[in-house]
Amino acid sequence: KAGVTQTPRYLIKTRGQQVTLSCSPISGHRSVSWYQQTPGQGLQFLFEYFSETQRNKGNFPGRFSGRQFSNSRSEMNVSTLELGDSALYLCASSPGQGVKIGDGYTFGSGTRLTVV
Amino acid sequence: AQSVTQPDIHITVSEGASLELRCNYSYGATPYLFWYVQSPGQGLQLLLKYFSGDTLVQGIKGFEAEFKRSQSSFNLRKPSVHWSDAAEYFCAVGAGAAGNKLTFGGGTRVLVKP
Numbered sequence: 001k002a003g004v005t006q007t008p009r010y011l012i013k014t015r016g017q018q019v020t021l022s023c024s025p026i027s028g029h030r031s032v033s034w035y036q037q038t039p040g041q042g043l044q045f046l047f048e049y050f051s052e053t054q055r056n057k058g059n060f061p062g063r064f065s066g067r068q069f070s071n072s073r074s075e076m077n078v079s080t081l082e083l084g085d086s087a088l089y090l091c092a093s094s095p096g097q098g099v100k101i102g103d104g105y106t107f108g109s110g111t112r113l114t115v116v
Numbered sequence: 117a118q119s120v121t122q123p124d125i126h127i128t129v130s131e132g133a134s135l136e137l138r139c140n141y142s143y144g145a146t147p148y149l150f151w152y153v154q155s156p157g158q159g160l161q162l163l164l165k166y167f168s169g170d171t172l173v174q175g176i177k178g179f180e181a182e183f184k185r186s187q188s189s190f191n192l193r194k195p196s197v198h199w200s201d202a203a204e205y206f207c208a209v210g211a212g213a214a215g216n217k218l219t220f221g222g223g224t225r226v227l228v229k230p
Contacts, residue, residue: 004159033217033218035218042220042222043206043218043220044220045217045219056217090159090160092160105162105218106162107152107159107160107161109158
């Protein structure tokens with residue numbers, strides 16, 4: 001069974017540009033969550049999508065957005081990149097939503113974004 | 117709001133020695149608690165989780181954790197550390213009914229001496 005696939009693995013962008021990251025969940029999983037990991041702020045929740053709808057949102061500016069497609073694949077977009085957006089972006093997929101989070105909640109290897 | 121504190125940023129342990137990583141949480145209801153491990157450049161791997169029931173939880177790779185409600189703690193232990201256990205460890209609390217959202221502690225980096 002294939003795991004959670006995040007593409008690309010590495011990305012270098014210039015300040016002011018925008019970027020789109022992709023996450024393909026485990027087959028049959030309908031929930032995708034995104035996290036940002038930085039040395040200074042640690043792991044922070046960005047948002048969660050379930051059945052193409054955003055169900056939860058973390059405390060990030062509107063420059064961070066996402067969407068989920070009918071096949072459960074998800075993309076996140078960051079517009080007007082800032083140096084502080086340099087981070088490892090992780091996604092996690094899960095069969096369902098809520099209650100016993102953790103059952104099958106599986107992380108991808110992440111996309112390392114560097115903003116220069 | 118929920119929060120997780122891992123008091124130790126770094127821990128150095130000799131191979132074969134025991135390991136204990138501390139985790140304290142703040143959450144208004146019954147917490148769903150997790151420990152994850154992250155190797156350099158990799159994603160997070162679930163070591164174990166606690167939802168309810170027996171407060172001593174067994175996980176993968178020989179790890180266990182004990183939930184102590186009175187101390188709001190969920191400490192991770194391993195009796196004998198292997199060099200391959202060198203990694204960063206994260207404790208997290210789940211929002212349960214509020215959806216698939218984890219709040220993580222700052223992490224503890226474990227270095228294993230030969």
